[in-house]
Amino acid sequence: MVVAYDGAQFRGMAENDGVPTVARALRGQLERVAEHPVIITIAGRTDAGVHAWGQVVSFDIRADRADPVALARVVNMACVPAIVVRECEIAADDFDARFSARSRSYRYTVINRPLPDPFLAPTTWWVPQPIDVKALHLGCDPLIGGHDFSSFCRKPKTDLEFSMIRRVRDARWHELGDGILRFDIEANAFCHQMVRSIVGTLVDMGRGRLRPGEMATILAARDRSLSGVVAPAQGLCLWEVGFGEVHPETPGGAGKSGELPGSGRRP
Secondary structure (H helix, E strand, O other), rough: OEEOOOOOHOOOOOOOOOOHHHHHHHHHHHHHOOOOOOOEEEEOOOOOOOOOOEEEEEOOOHHHOOOHHHHHHHHHHHHHHOEEEEEOOOOOOOOOOOOOOOOOEEEEEEOOOOOOOOOOOOHHHEEOOOHHHHOOOOOHHHHOOOEEEEEHHOOOOOOOOOOOOOEEEEEEEEEEEEOEEEEEEEOEEEEEEEEHHHHHHHHHHHHHOOOHHHHHHHHHHHOOHHHHOOOHOOOOOEEEOOOOOOOOHHHOOOOOOOOOOOOOOOO
């Protein structure tokens, strides 16, 4: 399934005892149809408040219950508009939403105006201070390629061997007009809070709190205390998960981004 959801209504994508999550809501409806326990695999673990347009999930279900149209209809009837199944199809036996994914793409939207917009507030970060867009662009260049992103990630306390190395294929800002700025980033995978930390650091560069030339130093330091603020969750959206072939990297964030093998950690 390709699933879109409003993250404001959930405590993240992955199941968590005692709180509403997207996976829990999906599983409940799927089990109604399957009439047996269902285990859902997800392509990207999004945090509380983070939205998705192209989240991908996979699961096993009895053959006599595996009607994609019926499955999508049941979920949508019960869960819209908070959760919407955009696509549903039978996949190959060896398909896994997490391990078959070769890239994840996220979008982050900033509203840079003196006054907030009540209609855009649920899916954007309002920044009233002037932002130097040139500084945003300059700060992206050092992110491209394979790096240890410890300066931008929350490391799990219980996993001492957890790797923070990720390969970013594309990172760039777009000016959409009327003070709306959109950041697009694609990588093989993301670690916890990586995108939000990168966005917060770049916006601090745009506000003059940091210099764009410091991005390479912050990245190399592997010290989270050196990065900027963590951008709010509501501005972030898991936009797309790629399952295609690997393409060469695009230097400096220019051109169409490619896809790489990855492990699907949450942003």
